[in-house]
Amino acid sequence: MVLRPEELVELLPEAEPFLAREEQVGAPGERRGLVLVHELAGEFDAAHAGALAGSHLLASLPHELIARFDVDALVDYRAHRPRMTFNGDRYESFTAPEILLYAVEDDAGQPFLLLHGAEPDFAWERFVAAIGGLVERLGVTSVVALQAIPMPVPHTRPVTVTAHATRRQLIESYPVYWGELRIPGSVPALLELRLGEAGVDALGVAAHVPHYLAQATFPAASLTLLEHLSRLTGLHLPIEPLREAAEAHRTEVDEQIARSPENTAVVAALEQQYDQFAAAREGNDLLSEVGEVPSGEEIGAEFERFLAEQERRRGD
Template sequence: MLDPTELYQVEEDAEASLAPSEDALVNAVPEPRVLVHHLGGYIDAGHAGRLAMDHLLTVLPSTIIATFDVDQLLDYRSRRPTMTFDRDHWADYDEPLLALYSVRDLAGTPFLVLTGPEPDTQWERFAAAVGELIERFGVDITVGLTAIPMAVPHTRPAGLTAHATRPDLISDHEQWSNTAELPGSASALLELRLGQSGHDAMGLAAHVPHYLAETEYPQAARTLLDHVSVSTGLLLPTDALTEAAEEIGADIERKVAGSEQASRVVRALERRYDSTVAADGRPSLLADDQPLPTADELGAEAERFLAEQEDHGSN
């Protein structure tokens, strides 16, 4: 493997940007240093992981402290960046950015955010490079965010599944009940390698209704950040996500009310959800064999919902 250190560049004032504030030093018990990450390109139903990252970097103070050499990591022909052509010349280039940020929560506690496109190549070297940065900046726990499509209704609280390098890190979270072989990701490999090297790491996957998997679903992003706060002690704002979730939720309700087939699918999902909660005492839908709406029903409604939302967004 090539030297991981040559895959990234650290800013000169990186350590200074992570120093705790004077108020935090005087008034607060030191919290574990946290790194939260999401890499675009893998499963992210409802774009929840991206929404969560964009929200954190928009509403909280942040500074880039390290950048990765994307020329070594990305296949541009598989994910072509956007360029702007202005009449007779190329005017702009949407340059891909894979970066590590220093961010401060509402209490002024510093933490790290790693986000950008998922590497297409050199996953092992990338994981080793992130491991070096974790060592350098004294990270105590790493938390990955994503979202998965599930047979759940939008009318019920968004569920979440957790996994971690140690069972006690997620003892209060819902977990898978069996073993499965799944397509890998750079984030999954990072968590695996961190655990093997003795670092604490966990992943949170929000549940998004099948029929909303391709549209933005801020309710799931809010769920992810709420669970990050519970798991790490960070004080993360979610007001803007809550407002967006309420707005989108009202729009979905209008669309469901206008379609008998959509209403029937949602009611079936509600019955399954409610019966599972009644039986288990919590919303676990990961090991249940009750009848589901058919794939054709879900697929037809997904296509209809997405087409309507695209039309709505273009008006």
């Protein structure tokens, strides 16, 4: 039986205050104006940067669960096998994937929503329609995606980002560096497209993760995502713990790279490419925000390598 979009999500009693307020709205200007942030973990979350950013927010800020999605209808368990615990002669536990919606308060007491969990494998259009229904019912007026993609950039330079939006005005301080690119689709991308078609402001930032760290962790990318989220929305977010984690991780990576002349040479070449681009853009006050952007061919190559590695790991 095919589920309708609204049947994919269960609203919990904690959502009632949001629903009740929006039911009293008589004009668009009276809407609450909530921000919905999403960082669904999937193929477009290199180094788990988006998921780490979301987990950090949940660990650092007051929050409550207001909705959960039907993962049995959305996630391919054989492609992303959940973990089970086997002890001696019996199975003891099963850790199911989750797709959860939280109401969170930032450091200034401002509420926002966070969609956290696995990217759906199935029913993309129905899932996106379900999110669209929640946007309308909960008073959301802005939706922001946090993602990360592998790029030929060095870990020794500031993390750069690509910004995208349904309206140019939402990201007018971010330059446009390339034209049309053909890339694999994702649920966050489809969500942004469909929200834009419905007249809802949707935008996002994708942190550029050094391709040699794309399968590991890279807290500096998570830190950058939250910095840009704060800049784009005005939310007051705790970032110092991530800054400390990024600094410690940088030291660890430096030590590992230094053990291999080949790796040292690769990083040095990436640094030269980055610095040449920076020098060419000297005087642009956006440089520290966006930095190096590789060619379309390099972007496509890194995507293909990253996705192939993801497929190989699932096969293993």
